Amino acid sequence: MTTRRSFLKSAGGSAALATMSPAAIASVNSAEQHNAPSEDLFKLGMAGYTFVNFNLDQSLEMMKKTDVHYLCIKDFHLPLTSTPEQITAFHEKLAKSGVTGYAVGPIYMKTTQEVDNAFAYAKRVGVKLIIGVPNTELLPYVDKKVKEYDFRYAIHNHGPDIALYPNAVSIYSAIKDLDARIGFCFDMGHDRRNGDDPVADLQTYAKRIFDIHLKNVTAATKEGKTCELGRGVIDIPAFVDMLRKVKYEGSCSLEYEKDMKDPLAGIAESVGYFKGVCDASRKRKS
Secondary structure, three states: OHHHHHHHHHOOOHHHHHOOOHHHHHHHHHHHHHHOOOOOOOEEEEEHHHHOOOOHHHHHHHHHHHOOOEEEEOOOOOOOOOOHHHHHHHHHHHHHOOOEEEEEEEEEEOOHHHHHHHHHHHHHHOOOEEEEEEOHHHHHHHHHHHHHHOOEEEEEOOHHHOOOOOOHHHHHHHHOOOOOOEEEEEEHHHHHHOOOOHHHHHHHHHHHEEEEEEOEEOOOOOOOOEEOOOOOOOOHHHHHHHHHHOOOOOEEEEOOOOOOOOOHHHHHHHHHHHHHHHHHHHHHHO
């Protein structure tokens, strides 16, 4: 029941729920809360890049329809030059939609000034996690800024598309001797497109993974494309099991890069599938 209801609610079945009386819905909610296993340590979010073709209002409406409440903030919704007043208005808009902005990025950094700008921006926004792609020669400076601000800094892997940080091991090799607050934004789709195993890499590098871009892809090659979460070559149930095994506490933020000018159906299917997998595997292990 929990799995079915989660899928229906997330994947566009709210019309069916709308036919139920408020008392009936309350009864179902009460039963679910009574019977549900303990909550996972990780949370479901949305990577802001999913909404590159939409303004903030449109993006929040899609998040509301799919029942997702955490957002990694991209600068096309909140520019790096935003004033305190603009940032306050931004957070107020998120709050009205029941959404929390938990991080900023990815932000590309090619100079020390761009590193400075990113840390100052994150501080103004009020988050303590930056998703970044710094040139490797900047890593000692990033290390210094992490210590200064007491922020976490998560480097995003991009698979075979660019030479900078193609996979998990390339990130780890670059940061292993740096401050422990420097880690990964682990893009599991790009990891698989690079020919690597996201489940194994999650286990290996768990202590330095601070954020996850949740996605599936059509092939374990450079030609692989983003697809609905349940339709690709990554074993999502095994990935969820590993999230629990390593006690991952960050966000799994869906980055849906298919049909990006009309993504709602794919987002809803992916969110519903992920919630269904989580519900079903919890019940199986309880």
